[in-house]
Amino acid sequence: MKKKIFTILSVLITILFVTSCENDMPITHNEKFERLVMNAFIDADSTNNVLYLNLTGADSALVVKDAHIEVRVNGELKEKEAASSRNKYPVKTQFHQGDVVRIDAYTNDNKYHVWVEETVPHSVGFVALDTAHVYKKFNSNSHAGGDSGIGNIWQYKISFKDNSGDVNYYRLYMERFIKKETIYKYVAEWPDVYKEDTVIYYRPDYGSDYMCYEDPIMMDGHTISADGDNDFGEYLPTLQATENIYGVFNNNRFKGKSCTLTVYDDLHSYPLYQHSVDTEEKTEETTICPIDEIFFVQSITESEYYYLKALNLYRSSDYQDNDDLSGPIKFPTNVHGGTGMVGFSSSASKYIRLQGKYN
């Protein structure tokens, strides 16, 4: 009996030392074919849209400049375009809500052909846009937040009415324009008031550069508090609520009704009013920066909605931590015969000007 046990153990120990412990494996695959990539975000309210063509590659995606595109609206050919530069192809057709748009792209050697067909969504009825200056704690981990902590930040309430229909997809988009006006005033030695105006008008921010983590519609019902309290994700990655970087949402919670979104921005970089005094010369300098903001509620296609959701995930820090388990992001595509994303949107917007002495 003892001899049997000894024999067994000897054989096992020998096997153990003979095995290998290789952790790296070479990649062996036969994927040789490439795909034509077509990308665009078409704004139905613009006639200066741009479509991009590339080719997938083993080491790098490639520029495609020897191709042409054809745009059809409701079956009728509206334009045919070649590249304006490198991989850019202009789309100048004016689209209308409800149009069925088909875009075909052909490489000039006829090796690749891709196409996409979508219906331009209907814009919403924008009801109201209100702002308030509130004293609040905000989340520094938010992509739009500045410094962390507590302070006066801007609260925006955007109200609109959902389109009729089953499921609708939206994106909250914002453009900010700043007109910076500086007045210099010299007193004391010079009896005259010297005034110099410096006006700069620029657009520093656009997109979804606001904090929406507390809004249940924009966070799909699962908000994150200002402290970043979403502790589930710390313990189970499948419970991590991904921050809505691109401001996309659907109408699951307000089908056919009005809804109000609440978002925030600290605007700390853009003081509306500054006043400084040079005490020796009693020089005064006053800077007034009214901020013009336009909020757009974009109606987007379903494919663009899921594409932007995937982008939310791709750009979030959670994804980098968990890509071993969940695998690489497979971006949704609505391009037939190739890959890429061509999204269509139409917008309703409201303008507001912020001015005053809020700092």
Place this chain on the structure above:
Amino acid sequence: MQKKQNSIRKKEDRVLPRQKRRYTISGYVTDCSSSETLIGANVISHNTHQGTASNSYGYYSITVPEGETDLNFSYLGYAAKNCKFRLHKDTLINVRLSSDNRLKEIIVTSKQDEAGILATGMDAIDIPVDQIKHTPALLGETDVMRTIQLLPGIQSGTAGTAGLYVRGGNADENLILLDGIPVYKVDHLFGFFSVFTPEAMKKVTFFKGSFPARFNGRLSSVIDVRTKDGDMNHYHGNLAIGLLTSRFNFEGPIVKGKTSFNLSARRSYSDLVARPFMSKDEKFGYYFYDFNFKLNHKFSDFDRLYLSYYQGRDCMNENDYDTNTYNKHTYYDRYGMNMAWGNSITSLRWNHVFNDRLFCNTTVALNNYKIHLMSYDNDEVGANAYENSTSHYNSNIKDLNVLTDFDYYPSTAHHVKFGAGYIYHVFCPEVTNVQCKDKGSGTLPIDTVYNSPNHDIYAHEVSAYAEDNWKINDRLQANWGFDLSAFHVQGKSYYSFQPRLSFRYQLTNSVALKAAYTKMTQYVHLLTSMPITMPTDLWVPVTKKVRPMQANQFSVGGYYTGLKNWEISAEAYYKSMNNVLEYKDGVSFLGFSSDWENLVEMGHGRAFGIEFMLQKKVGNNTGWLSYTLSKSDRKFSKGGINGGERFPYAYDRRHTINIAYNRKFSSRFDIDLTWMFYTGGTTSLALKKSAIIIPDCGRSYYSKNVGDGVTEVDYVPHRNNYRLPSSHTLCLGFNFHKKTKHGMRTWNISLYNAYDAMNPTLIYRKTSEWYGSLPSSGGKLVKYTLLPFIPSFTYIYSF
């Protein structure tokens, strides 16, 4: 007078012999020592060469002609018993068989109704509990799922986990029953161990093809687990202490011959062992447990009542405590979480014998699977300033089951089963509640509660079935039946008619051919996005948008029993599945799924293959060798997944070889061996570069390589585009037994992955050391091997 008597005698000679009447013999087949009912015991009439088998409650019924009767009762692991008597009326015979482990050979001439090579149905296998206990285990935890993974046509999912992927189906397509009640969550520790403890089990039957009509609700397989009733005559039990868990089983009579109980429990204790070594400010723990209790009362030979309770849980907790002093203020921070998930099943069953030919079982059961997560963060600065947040996450499924099943034996040629069932489902998908309280921090005080908008979903499921096991003639048997089911949810009703057909033709004494067709419908789905099971995997019902899944399976097979003690089989199958669900490409699976209906797409799956098995069940050397050649794929035509193109299923492993071997050297020493080999499944790997468009940066973004307006990204050309390397695992178990004064002591040494094969559990592409970018052309893959060589030992004491 004599002339008259002769005349009468001649008249009598001319009268035809009276046709023999037929009478029914019925009763229970039980273990002689414990009175435990024996399921599937063979009952053969030597006079008529007809037979039957005891049903799931040990009850049998056989109708034979009156007169001299010779019945043989046999069951694997028990000494056969003959009953010879003169039959002249319907008779009740309860048979008690003696266990005989020394038996070297059992001549099985059974005509088992349901499982085994000689049954009418195909793809059905009885798994002896003894075999489960002798399958080498991970960390000493013998597991029914790991034993089933060794059978042909079964894939194991991620290496080392206990998931089952049967003939190209998903893990949620297996109907796993505990005493007839479905179990939703069947694993612990993220899928590495199942919830079933062998000590509580009496019998396990596995169906992967021609499902009997009484089973419905899943597409790919049925695992029917029956637990022990409890010894009605003696007290005994066993205790096992292993590296991961300890478990015990205790059973015995409450009233001898009338009432018995069976109690078994298991708990892991790594948390208890590690806790003393943790700092007082940081405590972390994880453990799981299973608890089975059964009460069995025999009112008479005609009525029995069973009360069962099962509870299993995984529990994880963390509690931390920090203090800081800043600017003469002391800040206290307490944070942590508690998480628990698992099943609770309570059932009451009543067996009633109406007459010799009609048996009935009625079950009422409550089934609850739930997960609860609570996390908290309490910051305090003195008594007047605090910031508290508490988050709750809940998800559960509650079922009320009412089922009734009848066994009817109208004649020897027919064994009819029929019944009906009703399940009231309450699905409570993810509900979150976050409460924030903030006072004295310099801002406006906050006392806010955020709730998720998910609502309970109520569903009604009704089913009725009938089937007949029909012996058409000496060579041909058929099992035919159907299941009718209806599912009503959210104002929408779905109906399904599911025919079940199987035939068995005895070509020669040792060769049989079988063919079967099965249609199955499934009304619930498991949403999962990780390669390992997560407690947050969500069971959801069909809805107005998401239709029931359906599968049609055709199978044929040949069986040979000409070699003494050996069984050889070859089966081929084709399975077509409709409305299978997958998440669409790019869906944010890191997050909640309140919008899950819009995140998934329905498509078509197919699987086909051929399975070979060589098996020996008796003797000192037992085991089997199996080989499977199979293919499985999916297609989602709407285009949301893989562009509408067909792609291989994740566990599409072309070749699979399994070996299970048990060698009994003596009553004191035996060894167990399993070896699994399978060619690689598939995974999605980024093998190319592509360009994506990022909103709001087109005008300012420029890349020399990629051009304007777009940015380069890793590209997965199509789903499951990469074929993984093959995997193989050898597991060994050594058992040393010794009889003690009051029982038996066993030392088990298990070696999981005995030669330390580095099989890939997870794979991803290797990034460069800087910037995390992929290397150009070629490159390497990095694999994680979660389960290398793992030895363990277990001490078992049986009394």
